[in-house]
Amino acid sequence: MLETIVLLFALAGLVLYTVLGGADFGAGLWQLLSGPGPRGRAIRDHAHHAMAPVWEANHVWLIFVLTVAWTAFPVVVGSVASTLAIPLSIAAFGIVFRGIAYALQSATDVPHERRVIDTTFAASSILTPYMLGAAVGAIASQRVPVGNAAGDLMTSWVNPTSILTGCLAVVAGAFLAAVYLAADAVRLGEPDLEREFRMRALISGVLAGALALAGLAVVRQDARHLYDGLTSGLGLAAVIVSAAAGLGTMALVWWSKFQPARVSAAVAVAAIIGGWAAAQRPTVLPGLTLHEAAAPRSTLIAVIVAVLAGGIILAPSLGLLFRLMLIGGFDRPSEPAPTPARRTARYGTPAVGFARLALACLVAGFVLLTVLDQGVAHVFGVIALVAAAALAFFAVGPTDLPDSSGGPPNSHAR
Amino acid sequence: MLSAVVAGLAPVQQSYLLQARQMQALSFAVHIPLVCFGIAFPALVLFIEWRYLRTGDVVYRTLARRWTKVLVTLFAAGVVTGTVLSFEMALLWPNFTATFGSVFGLGFAIEGFSFFLEAIFIGIYVYGWDRLSPRAHFLTGLPIAVAGVLGSIMVISVNGWMNHPQGFRLVDGKVTDVNPWRALFGNSYFWHEFVHMYLAGYIVTGFLVAGAYAVGALRGRWGRYERIALAVPLTAAAVASPVQVLVGDWAARDVAHTQPVKLAALEGLGRTTRGAPIHVLGWYTDGRVEYGIAVPRLLSFLAFHNVNATVTGLNSFPANDQPPVNVVRIAFQLMVGIGTLLALLSLGFLFVRWRRGNLPTSRWFYGALVVAAPASVVALIAGWVTTEVGRQPWVVYRIMRTNEAVTGASGIPVSYAVLAAAYLILIGAVAWTLRRLAVTPLPASEG
Ligand code: HDD
Ligand code: HEM
Ligand code: HEM
Numbered sequence: 001m002l003e004t005i006v007l008l009f010a011l012a013g014l015v016l017y018t019v020l021g022g023a024d025f026g027a028g029l030w031q032l033l034s035g036p037g038p039r040g041r042a043i044r045d046h047a048h049h050a051m052a053p054v055w056e057a058n059h060v061w062l063i064f065v066l067t068v069a070w071t072a073f074p075v076v077v078g079s080v081a082s083t084l085a086i087p088l089s090i091a092a093f094g095i096v097f098r099g100i101a102y103a104l105q106s107a108t109d110v111p112h113e114r115r116v117i118d119t120t121f122a123a124s125s126i127l128t129p130y131m132l133g134a135a136v137g138a139i140a141s142q143r144v145p146v147g148n149a150a151g152d153l154m155t156s157w158v159n160p161t162s163i164l165t166g167c168l169a170v171v172a173g174a175f176l177a178a179v180y181l182a183a184d185a186v187r188l189g190e191p192d193l194e195r196e197f198r199m200r201a202l203i204s205g206v207l208a209g210a211l212a213l214a215g216l217a218v219v220r221q222d223a224r225h226l227y228d229g230l231t232s233g234l235g236l237a238a239v240i241v242s243a244a245a246g247l248g249t250m251a252l253v254w255w256s257k258f259q260p261a262r263v264s265a266a267v268a269v270a271a272i273i274g275g276w277a278a279a280q281r282p283t284v285l286p287g288l289t290l291h292e293a294a295a296p297r298s299t300l301i302a303v304i305v306a307v308l309a310g311g312i313i314l315a316p317s318l319g320l321l322f323r324l325m326l327i328g329g330f331d332r333p334s335e336p337a338p339t340p341a342r343r344t345a346r347y348g349t350p351a352v353g354f355a356r357l358a359l360a361c362l363v364a365g366f367v368l369l370t371v372l373d374q375g376v377a378h379v380f381g382v383i384a385l386v387a388a389a390a391l392a393f394f395a396v397g398p399t400d401l402p403d404s405s406g407g408p409p410n411s412h413a414r
Numbered sequence: 415m416l417s418a419v420v421a422g423l424a425p426v427q428q429s430y431l432l433q434a435r436q437m438q439a440l441s442f443a444v445h446i447p448l449v450c451f452g453i454a455f456p457a458l459v460l461f462i463e464w465r466y467l468r469t470g471d472v473v474y475r476t477l478a479r480r481w482t483k484v485l486v487t488l489f490a491a492g493v494v495t496g497t498v499l500s501f502e503m504a505l506l507w508p509n510f511t512a513t514f515g516s517v518f519g520l521g522f523a524i525e526g527f528s529f530f531l532e533a534i535f536i537g538i539y540v541y542g543w544d545r546l547s548p549r550a551h552f553l554t555g556l557p558i559a560v561a562g563v564l565g566s567i568m569v570i571s572v573n574g575w576m577n578h579p580q581g582f583r584l585v586d587g588k589v590t591d592v593n594p595w596r597a598l599f600g601n602s603y604f605w606h607e608f609v610h611m612y613l614a615g616y617i618v619t620g621f622l623v624a625g626a627y628a629v630g631a632l633r634g635r636w637g638r639y640e641r642i643a644l645a646v647p648l649t650a651a652a653v654a655s656p657v658q659v660l661v662g663d664w665a666a667r668d669v670a671h672t673q674p675v676k677l678a679a680l681e682g683l684g685r686t687t688r689g690a691p692i693h694v695l696g697w698y699t700d701g702r703v704e705y706g707i708a709v710p711r712l713l714s715f716l717a718f719h720n721v722n723a724t725v726t727g728l729n730s731f732p733a734n735d736q737p738p739v740n741v742v743r744i745a746f747q748l749m750v751g752i753g754t755l756l757a758l759l760s761l762g763f764l765f766v767r768w769r770r771g772n773l774p775t776s777r778w779f780y781g782a783l784v785v786a787a788p789a790s791v792v793a794l795i796a797g798w799v800t801t802e803v804g805r806q807p808w809v810v811y812r813i814m815r816t817n818e819a820v821t822g823a824s825g826i827p828v829s830y831a832v833l834a835a836a837y838l839i840l841i842g843a844v845a846w847t848l849r850r851l852a853v854t855p856l857p858a859s860e861g
Contacts, residue, residue, distance in 0.1 A: 077504050
């Protein structure tokens with residue numbers, strides 16, 4: 001029971017990573033395919049600006065999935081990470097290069113520099129989701145046995161199912177990104193960009209649907225167990241939901257209703273992940289049931305508490321970020337910020353008092369932490385020392401500098 | 415030889431264990447300096463912004479905005495390198511994760527949350543400069559500072575646990591009775607590590623930022639903007655450095671009590687000695703330190719507050735339970751040496767500032783700042799080498815060996831090479847971005 005709750009957390013994280021992080025990868029793909037000239041440039045810039053504020057937040061979902069998984073299902077993570085070392089390493093490298101390119105993108109406008117950066121960015125935007133998708137395919141087709149690198153290091157992820165899931169991950173991301181970017185273009189009042197991304201959404205949507213259908217055929221040959229799961233019971237229900245949501249999204253995009261299309265596209269992708277989980281029940285890895293794979297009770301409870309407590313803090317924060325994004329709080333500068341009234345810069349008299357206090361805390365801290373040996377004394381000693389440092393900082397008044405102050409001899413005060 | 419624990423996965427033969435360890439070390443060496451900025455830089459930026467709110471002086475606003483750009487660049491690099499570390503934890507040490515994930519994983523899970531919070535508010539803070547009221551903007555910065563500290567608390571709790579494992583029982587070698595809260599936060603070893611690292615965050619950030627402006631000062635860039643930009647981080651580092659020496663001494667006493675073999679390696683103490691001396695410099699061979707300067711009985715006094723205390727030497731431990739002594743010892747001496755010099759430099763600076771109300775005027779002081787910047791990073795890495803290599807051959811002290819934790823997958827040298835290349839590019843890219851920021855002229859409208 002507890003393990004199912006934690007698994008649902010992990011799956012929810014995976015869905016959010018696919019839907020948000022996947023779209024982020026997809027945006028990178030559209031940058032690669034944007035073509036030359038000012039039109040291409042406009043597409044690239046649109047994709048970059050839409051994603052920049054949420055880039056980091058979107059990707060932390062992956063960290064969430066990883067950490068929850070290794071806490072709650074440690075043996076699974078150990079087995080998966082050793083057998084699938086190659087695709088996972090490549091995914092990690094993709095993330096590094098993507099991060100580098102992201103950091104650099106806003107730093108230069110020199111065309112040939114931009115080209116190298118954009119290409120790196122886009123290439124890693126394809127590689128990373130492909131490898132992560134291929135890893136999912138490896139697990140789903142039961143090619144990862146329990147053990148330290150017990151599976152085949154190559155064929156576990158180079159096989160029909162993995163190739164399919166890898167491609168599906170890339171195309172689904174592109175589809176999501178196109179829908180989101182079209183919606184953003186509408187909000188920004190950019191009809192040209194809207195047309196571009198509507199077209200892209202339609203094309204990638206058709207492609208994703210075709211891949212999913214072809215996928216069923218491949219899985220039937222390559223991973224019969226998975227196929228049976230997907231064509232009966234909960235798995236079948238998820239497949240139907242995904243297909244319906246996918247078709248619905250296409251219709252919505254066709255009629256340029258991008259806001260609801262955002263949601264239905266996300267549902268279509270989420271349902272695929274749900275279907276995978278349902279089809280694979282009750283084993284996680286061959287011969288290892290979810291129950292056997294789970295960490296002890298106390299750990300599962302700790303994870304649940306931590307996730308719920310974290311969620312209470314995170315949900316409103318995320319809401320704030322996305323609200324500012326979606327209502328366009330980040331697009332147009334509001335009126336210039338009012339300048340606060342100028343007050344005196346000096347701290348004035350407290351400085352001497354602060355300094356005396358700092359010295360007193362330092363002495364107290366030295367006695368409590370360094371001279372005495374009791375643990376309790378150490379606690380107060382550390383508090384006293386940190387207080388001493390803070391008080392000294394304010395006593396010095398780091399910003400209270402005389403107008404032509406100090407500096408090496410040859411410097412000129414401006 | 416295997417240890418007491420029955421691993422979650424069967425141990426394997428890995429011929430590239432050393433490369434795996436080096437890869438882990440490389441990843442840490444790149445991540446941890448960035449982490450220092452995550453710990454300390456948000457607070458400094460907020461301090462500057464707070465001065466702006468108090469005084470309305472636009473020079474503070476300009477500076478805070480500048481630093482925000484730096485913060486974002488370094489944060490992005492921190493995210494990337496941190497993500498690599500998360501992967502590596504499972505990719506390089508799957509058996510460690512498989513066996514003890516249920517004990518220590520919680521720390522990383524909470525860490526994940528805190529970085530999530532940080533990422534969200536960095537997004538809001540950065541893009542909200544002109545879009546939120548000054549006060550609201552300042553407030554959106556506070557969670558960034560809190561989350562940076564919270565996140566590092568969590569990681570260090572894991573490291574504290576690895577050094578001083580508890581919160582579980584081994585029954586026939588199986589991990590049972592897991593209590594993750596006690597394992598991570600009821601752990602005495604964690605506290606000195608956290609306080610020491612937190613101060614290190616301020617020292618490294620402070621000296622690096624001040625060092626950059628000291629280079630400018632030596633070249634004659636010395637307006638009011640530059641003076642503030644140098645004085646604030648330098649003051650933060652200067653108040654932290656002397657305290658760091660006291661906290662480091664506390665850390666050493668904790669080590670003496672809980673990890674005697676690490677203490678013996680730090681000091682190169684070959685045999686168990688009553689009234690043990692400390693050797694400064696020198697080289698450890700054949701159970702003793704050669705060419706070092708001996709200070710009689712000091713080790714016994716510092717470690718146990720008694721000049722006649724008996725200190726356990728390396729000869730009390732089997733050879734295959736000992737860490738590589740010279741690596742650990744040299745790293746430790748580097749850290750202590752640099753830490754002492756930084757503390758002296760800091761005290762000198764505080765004295766001048768306090769007595770003359772002014773920044774120092776001698777050329778050598780600014781030269782010293784330029785040197786102090788990389789030196790503080792060296793001390794930081796050396797400190798972690800002391801802790802982590804000093805714990806070898808164990809990954810979980812006296813419970814699981816590093817060679818039992820390692821992956822059975824082949825190809826470690828290839829990933830190591832690719833990672834090293836990627837990190838070279840990353841460092842170059844970050845340096846290039848920061849340089850771009852530095853040479854961009856200050857916006858005239860913002861003074
Ligand atoms: C700027 C960085 C810096 C500076 C100036 C110092 N240290 Fe340090 N030291 C660290 C940065 C650091 C660190 C990287 O943050 C470590 C690694 C693990 C830890 O908790 O802190 C560390 C670990 C560490 C340990 C090992 C703790 C363990 O294994 O758990 C000891 C004994 C000391 N330090 C002692 C000192 C002393 C006596 C110093 C002063 C003279 C000193 N350190 C200055
Ligand atoms: C959780 C799994 C961890 C494993 C398996 C691990 C293992 C290792 C190993 C094998 C090394 C290399 C030692 C050598 O070079 O001989 C190392 C180095 C290091 N580790 Fe850990 N460690 C882990 C967690 C941590 C944590 C949580 C921290 C910090 C909070 C940390 C900080 C470091 C540092 C700083 C180094 C040395 C860097 C250098 O040599 O330049 N480690 N670790
Ligand atoms: C095993 C070791 C480690 C792992 C798995 C790890 C993981 C991560 C991850 C995934 C991130 C990026 C999260 C995000 O913001 O999106 C990150 C960033 C960060 N890590 Fe680590 N980390 C490790 C070691 C350390 C150490 C030793 C410290 C500090 C003592 C630390 C403190 C931080 C901080 C403060 C950040 C924020 C980034 C910034 O502000 O630049 N981490 N880490």
